[in-house]
Amino acid sequence: xxxxxxxxxxxxxxxxxxxxxxxxxxxxxxxxxxxxxxxxxxxxxxxxxxxxxxxxxxxxxxxxxxxxxxxxxxxxxxxxxxxxxxxxxxxxxxxxxxxxxxxxxxxxxxxxxxxxxxxxxxxxxxxxxxxxxxxxxxxxxxxxxxxxxxxxxxxxxxxxxxxxxxxxxxxxxxxxxxxxxxxxxxxxxxxxxxxxxxxxxxxxxxxxxxxxxxxxxxxxxxxxxxxxxxxxxxxxxxxxxxxxxxxxxxxxxxxxxxxxxxxxxxxxxxxxxxxxxxxxxxxxxxxxxxxxxxxxxxxxxxxxxxxxxxxxxxxxxxxxxxxxxxxxxxxxxxxxxxxxxxxxxxxxxxxxxxxxxxxxxxxxxxxxxxxxxxxxxxxxxxxxxxxxxxxxxxxxxxxxxxxx
Numbered sequence: 001x002x003x004x005x006x007x008x009x010x011x012x013x014x015x016x017x018x019x020x021x022x023x024x025x026x027x028x029x030x031x032x033x034x035x036x037x038x039x040x041x042x043x044x045x046x047x048x049x050x051x052x053x054x055x056x057x058x059x060x061x062x063x064x065x066x067x068x069x070x071x072x073x074x075x076x077x078x079x080x081x082x083x084x085x086x087x088x089x090x091x092x093x094x095x096x097x098x099x100x101x102x103x104x105x106x107x108x109x110x111x112x113x114x115x116x117x118x119x120x121x122x123x124x125x126x127x128x129x130x131x132x133x134x135x136x137x138x139x140x141x142x143x144x145x146x147x148x149x150x151x152x153x154x155x156x157x158x159x160x161x162x163x164x165x166x167x168x169x170x171x172x173x174x175x176x177x178x179x180x181x182x183x184x185x186x187x188x189x190x191x192x193x194x195x196x197x198x199x200x201x202x203x204x205x206x207x208x209x210x211x212x213x214x215x216x217x218x219x220x221x222x223x224x225x226x227x228x229x230x231x232x233x234x235x236x237x238x239x240x241x242x243x244x245x246x247x248x249x250x251x252x253x254x255x256x257x258x259x260x261x262x263x264x265x266x267x268x269x270x271x272x273x274x275x276x277x278x279x280x281x282x283x284x285x286x287x288x289x290x291x292x293x294x295x296x297x298x299x300x301x302x303x304x305x306x307x308x309x310x311x312x313x314x315x316x317x318x319x320x321x322x323x324x325x326x327x328x329x330x331x332x333x334x335x336x337x338x339x340x341x342x343x344x345x346x347x348x349x350x351x352x353x354x355x356x357x358x359x360x361x362x363x364x365x366x367x368x369x370x371x372x373x374x375x376x377x378x379x380x381x382x383x384x385x386x387x388x389x390x391x392x393x394x395x396x397x398x399x400x401x402x403x404x
Contacts, residue, residue, distance in 0.1 A: 007033065024071035031066075032076050039078035057081045142357070145364040148371070149198055150219065157223025158186035158196070159386065161243070164229065164336035165204050166343060168363075170353045179356070180204050181363055182212045183339065189223065189387075191379040193335075195371040196221065198364050200356060209238035217242070225390070226319075228330055230254040231312070250315035251333040252279045258312070262304035271298060271305060278313075279331065284320045287313075323385050342366060 008026065040046050045054040061076040165180045182199040197216050201208030227239045228249045239248055259275055260268050274294050281287035291313055299306050319331045329335065343363055353359050374380070 005037070021071065024073065028073045028075075031073060035075065035078060039080070043080070141365070142361060145361055145368060148368045149360070149364050152220050153196065153216065154220025154222065156194075157189045158194075158221060159189065159223060159225040159383070159390075160187040160228065160330060160381075161196075161221075161224045161226065161246075162186070162228045162330075162333055162336050163209075163235065163239075164333050164340060165232075165235075166340045168347060168353060168359060169351070170356055170359060172355075176352055177202070179359070180208065181343070181359065182209065183336065183367065184212070184216060185336065185339070186221075186224075187381055187383075189383060191381040191383040193374040193380040195339075195367045195374070198360065198367055200359060204232055204234050206234040206237040206241075209235045210242060213238055213242040226330065228333055230333060231258070231315075247318050248315055249318045249330060250312055251331075252316050253332040253334060253337075255308075255312045255316045259305050259308050262308060263302045267298075267301055271302060274298070275309060278309075279316065281317070281320060282324075284317060287317045287320055323389050326381060326386060329381065339367075339370065342370070 008029065039058065043054060043056050043058070045051045047058060057080070059079040059081045061078055064075045064077050066073045066075055161184060163182070163184045165182045167178050168181050169176050170179050171177075180201050180203060182201060182204075184196040186194050186196045188194060197212070197219070199208075199212040199215065201212070224243050224246050226247050226249055227243055228251065229235055229239065230251045231254060236248065239246075256272065256275060256279075260272060263271050271294075274290075274297075278287050278290045278294065281290055291309070295306055295310065319327050322330070343366060346362055346366060347353075350358075350362070353362075
């Protein structure tokens, strides 16, 4: 998006800090100034400006209401004599806002909301809405999210695949049940992060993860060299079955947590430092040397912790064969955890989703926003060195491209 100059007067700033309606008024003025700037950009001329590049003329404005969490904004949409203003302003924002409001509205019309939720919904949407209103809004938003979540993936290779799940509560036939939202993100061959897909299952079993991975592959997912995840048994089995030839990197954050859980409390700090040194070793050989020292020193003190470490060592240090610049971002699922926290922020408002469709609508709209932000922003990784490293391993005697 282009850069725009926005003017805010002193009265608006005072209202922001002292008035109850300051944020809404400020946002309304900012949005309207941006709309005027976009009209100038499209017409290639400011109001009353004479220029040879002019592409048309203004024809007043029309009012449009935009419901947000800071209140209802009155937008003054510039009208053009020929055609209409082409703007994607806040399109991403509106999708997630619509999804959040729709989930709240569904809770009200289905009679399962609390008084607090009802009050929030009335503040956001006004008091007049019905099941037909909700249905109409869903028909506008659902196809957009569904089309994104089922889009073809075959035009790209995704060397790095990160997967995780979080548990959500959904009302099913008057009962509240726990469901797992499965989320996959990938780093493509150009180094940009993408949200590849969202799935929903009644557990994190091998069968659930297998079905999710198959749905991604059916859409064209290919070129996966590495899969980064936690050590959930069903997930790991599905990874090995569906991505044969790819390397599994066990999340080091989860591994460390597993080790410290069975370490005597008074020794956790020192053992944490020793295990961290293994995970940050310059190469696999040095990591094994450090592992031997830890096993020798800590077996008498924390035998269970040493057992967990030895069992996790190969998968948790698989990343050490990669060039160093790739290790920090790929050694854990921390990026997935941050994504999950964004979902949790919305989920804490909803608490219990009224149905499965509302999960796909709200979580899908949020993931769609993040996906668009990632793919149009700064590259997540510079893949040039990785491509060179991969080519060298393929050419080396006795070496193969994938790492097993």
